[in-house]
Amino acid sequence: xSEFSSPTAVTNQVTDTYAGRRAAAMPIARLARNRMAMLxxxxxxxxxxxxxxxxxxxxxxxxxxNTTARLKPPGSPGAILGTDQLGRDILSRLIWGxxxxxxxxxxxxxxxxxxxxxxxxxxxxxxxxxxxVFMRLIDVLLAFPYVLxxxxxxxxxxxxxxxxxxAIAIVNISFYARNVRSAVLSVKSxxxxxxxxAAGAGHLRIIALDILPNIIAPxxxxxxxxxxxxxxETAGLSFVGLGAQPPTSDWGSMLADGRRFILVAPHAIMMxxxxxxxxxxxxxxxxxxxxxxxxxxxxxxxR
Amino acid sequence: MRRYVxxxxxxxxIVLFGVSIMVFMVLHLxxxxxxxxxxxxxxxxxxxxxxxxxxxxxxxxxxxxxxxVSRALQGDLGRSIQLNRPVLPELLSRFQAxxxxxxxxxxxxxxxxxxxxxxxxxxxxxLVDRVVAGFAMLAVSMPAFWVGMxxxxxxxxxxxxxxxxxxxxxxxxxxxxxxxxxxxxPAATLxxxxxxxxxxxxxxxxxxxxxxxxxxxxxxxxxxxARVIIDHAFGNTLVALITLLGLEAGILLAGAVYVxxxxxxxxxxxxxxxxxxxxxxxxxxxxxxxxxxxxVLINLLTDLLxxxxxxxxRVT
Numbered sequence: 122x123s124e125f126s127s128p129t130a131v132t133n134q135v136t137d138t139y140a141g142r143r144a145a146a147m148p149i150a151r152l153a154r155n156r157m158a159m160l161x162x163x164x165x166x167x168x169x170x171x172x173x174x175x176x177x178x179x180x181x182x183x184x185x186x187n188t189t190a191r192l193k194p195p196g197s198p199g200a201i202l203g204t205d206q207l208g209r210d211i212l213s214r215l216i217w218g219x220x221x222x223x224x225x226x227x228x229x230x231x232x233x234x235x236x237x238x239x240x241x242x243x244x245x246x247x248x249x250x251x252x253x254v255f256m257r258l259i260d261v262l263l264a265f266p267y268v269l270x271x272x273x274x275x276x277x278x279x280x281x282x283x284x285x286x287x288a289i290a291i292v293n294i295s296f297y298a299r300n301v302r303s304a305v306l307s308v309k310s311x312x313x314x315x316x317x318x319a320a321g322a323g324h325l326r327i328i329a330l331d332i333l334p335n336i337i338a339p340x341x342x343x344x345x346x347x348x349x350x351x352x353x354e355t356a357g358l359s360f361v362g363l364g365a366q367p368p369t370s371d372w373g374s375m376l377a378d379g380r381r382f383i384l385v386a387p388h389a390i391m392m393x394x395x396x397x398x399x400x401x402x403x404x405x406x407x408x409x410x411x412x413x414x415x416x417x418x419x420x421x422x423x424r
Numbered sequence: 425m426r427r428y429v430x431x432x433x434x435x436x437x438i439v440l441f442g443v444s445i446m447v448f449m450v451l452h453l454x455x456x457x458x459x460x461x462x463x464x465x466x467x468x469x470x471x472x473x474x475x476x477x478x479x480x481x482x483x484x485x486x487x488x489x490x491x492x493v494s495r496a497l498q499g500d501l502g503r504s505i506q507l508n509r510p511v512l513p514e515l516l517s518r519f520q521a522x523x524x525x526x527x528x529x530x531x532x533x534x535x536x537x538x539x540x541x542x543x544x545x546x547x548x549x550x551l552v553d554r555v556v557a558g559f560a561m562l563a564v565s566m567p568a569f570w571v572g573m574x575x576x577x578x579x580x581x582x583x584x585x586x587x588x589x590x591x592x593x594x595x596x597x598x599x600x601x602x603x604x605x606x607x608x609x610p611a612a613t614l615x616x617x618x619x620x621x622x623x624x625x626x627x628x629x630x631x632x633x634x635x636x637x638x639x640x641x642x643x644x645x646x647x648x649x650a651r652v653i654i655d656h657a658f659g660n661t662l663v664a665l666i667t668l669l670g671l672e673a674g675i676l677l678a679g680a681v682y683v684x685x686x687x688x689x690x691x692x693x694x695x696x697x698x699x700x701x702x703x704x705x706x707x708x709x710x711x712x713x714x715x716x717x718x719x720v721l722i723n724l725l726t727d728l729l730x731x732x733x734x735x736x737x738r739v740t
Contacts, residue, residue, distance in 0.1 A: 157561075260435070261442030264720045265712070268678035269696075273712045276700040277450040353567045360569050361685050361697045380573060380686075387577050394570035402565035409561070 148338070151414040158410020164403035172219040181210035183217040184368055192386040203388045205378060211392050214375060218393070221371040222400075225286045226351040230344055232290035237297025238340065244298070245305030246328055255298070262295040271354065275363045282371070285364040289354050293347060300343050304336040311335075338415040345411050349404030356397050372397050428731055436724045443716045444496070447709055448489050501710035506702050511710040515692060519714060521591055522684070522691035524603075526676040528611035533618035533672065538665075540619075541626025546653060548631060556623060563620035568679050572613045572686035579609060589688035610687040614679050618672045625668055629661040663733050670726040677715060 152158055171178070181200070187208030195203040195211075202211040244255040262270065274288035308314070309332070317331050358364035359373030370378075372393040379389030476482055480491060495501075501511040544556045580588035587606050592598045633639065634657050642652050681693035688694070692711055699707035 257438065257442070260439050261446060264439050264443045264723075265716050266674040266677040266719055268681050269712060269715055272681065272696060272700065273447070273450055273708065276705075276708050280701070349565065353565075356567055357569060357682055360567075361682065362701055363697070376570060376573070383573055383577050384581060390570065390573050390577075394567070394574070397570065398562075398566050401567075402562060405561055405565050 148414040152410050155410040155413065157406040158414075161403035161406030161410070164399060165407065168219055168400055168403075169223060171216050172223050175216050175220055178216065180213040180216060183209060183213040183370075185209060192382060192389065194386070195388050195392075202392050203386070205375070205389050206382050206386075211375075211389070214370060215372070215392060215396050218371045218375060219396070219400075221282070221365060221369065222352055222355055222373075222397075225282060225289075225355045225371070226348050229286045229290040229293070229351050229355070230348050232287075233293035233347070234297055234340070234344060236290075237294045238301045240294065240298040241301025242305055242328060242332065245302040246309060246324070246332060252302075256302075259295045259298050262292070267292045268354070268357070271358065272363065275358065280363045280366065282359070282365045282369060285355060285358040289351055289358070292354075293351070296347060297340075297343060300339065301336065304339045305332055308332055308335045342408065342412045342415055345404060345408035347408075349401040349408065352397065352401050352404065356393075425731065429728060432724060432727050432731075436720055439720055440717060443720065444493055444713070445489070447713050447716070448492055450709070450712070452485065496713065501713070502706035504699075504704055504707050506699070506704045506707070511706045514707070515695070515710050515714050518690060518692040518695045519718075521689060522677075522680050522693060525607065525610055525614060525683070525689055525691055526673075526680060528607050529614035529618070529676055529679075530672065532611055532615035533622055533676075536615070537619040537622025538626055540623040542630060542653070542658060544623065544627040545630030545634065545657075553627075556627075560620035560623050563616045566616065567682070568613050568616065569682040569686050571616060572610070572683055575609045575613060576686070591690055610683050610689050613686075614676060614683045617679060618675045621672070621675065622665075622668060626661055626665070629664045630657050633657045633660045663730075666726060666730045666733060669729070670723040673719060673722045673726075677719060 187204070190197075190200070190204050190208040192206055193200050193204040193208075195201065197203060200210050200212070202215065205211055205214065240255050240259070244252040265273065271285070271288040271292045274291060275284055278284035278287065314327060314331055317327050322330075355364060355371060356373030356376065359371050360377045362377065365371045365374045367374075375393040376390055376397075379386070379393065382389055480488060483491075499512050501515070503509065504511050504514060507514060540556050540560070544553045547553045576588045579586045586609050587593065589606075591606050592602055593606075596602075634653075639652055639656055642656050643649070647656075677693075680691055681697060683689065684691040684694035685697055692715065696708060696711045698704075699711065
């Protein structure tokens, strides 16, 4: 028997898609009116484009060492943003570094999102023992202040960009799992879930067709609020020497390099720092805007 | 209340058990043999085998775990490879420095955060509110290690108002005044993110309370506006703020890692980073255990405080 044999399920589905489409148009309009969020989106698009186009842009070689042009100030001919302690072009290093920072943040977020969503959906949907076991595991993860957990994991895996990425992903699983679980709990009690079940739909079908589509809004908000944090965190691990190892460099390791020369050349820390703040601010503004537009319930909670 | 307390205590014990297993496993997942690292590349294979047996590393994992936990409970966390000293006293003295830093930061964060939050809520949607919101957003977007370096350039190098690093000057006798001078910049840097979080939280809580009927009733009865804001609204906000304590403690302990590194503050965070880079595993393991345990205890305390202040929690 398919679920379409039940007349109520059919009406429910029709009204759902109709209301769904109208409800989807409204948040986008609301988001478009939010100037800060749009500004954030613009910054993200520009940085992403620059990072993607780095190989074809007319940039100096980011790793070309030029000892005669060390620590040149911004505005120097041939180096708009100046050079670092080895005479490497800072603008070029920033754009190439953006590839590393963005890639790590996006990959780490995808890992944390997939594992966290899986746990959150299973715990929220099945409840009972499954919920208890998963949530106690999450409690253990949450018992570590997040940076500490990342550091402990990097210490186990060994310093390096990939390991830093894995550590940051693991640390954030709890963030997604808990929030997805509570989103699932609020959807689970809806009448259309009962209707689908009454119509004979199995667990997998209900999760895939009825639960997941309805928790996408809060998930989008979670990701956008979380990615900025991941950019900072990657930079932080690289800054203390646990992330990117030479010759790879991201914005955090650029800050670490510049730190030894802050007395003579403060621009070497200003430029990567401003880049981080700009990108993180952009993600946070967009995340805030998305949250207000899509899911007002999430207002001010979490980190 | 008693049932709630027992329940919370029990779950804290379970979490601590999980924490201990995880900390233990982290060391055993570590690539590279700690014994080979301890003895260095010139060690003979026979020596490595002997030391491994001496340290009990040839026993089955559960046996090693039980031995490690029972020693840890007696305060024996092993010896640091680099410093060749017992781990626990070293960790505790460094933890003290972190606590001084974190408490100072918490004082700054709570006083300024509460103030900004209340001002924002009272001026809802006016210019002041927007400026505070923008400032809060900027504050959470700035990495502490970068803000700290800028602070050093501006206040230590250019203006020469404050010392650039450390907890006390390298020479001379330590005093409260010197400690305070060294504390200002790291504490202010560390306070930035929690301050923004508190300001945003206070604002939304205040707005929620201010829109409730008892506030309107109070105003209708003729209670002055300032009194309604302070007594009725702010008082109710404070209870909700207790829930933030645990979160704030986490932010402070995490941020301390970076702030301590930038300002060479002799806390547990900078100790751990050094220990990882030098592969000093007993310090890392002990440090993670000490911080995680105190964090679990802070969260337990937060929940109990909250239950004591708000009866709705313990009844359900």
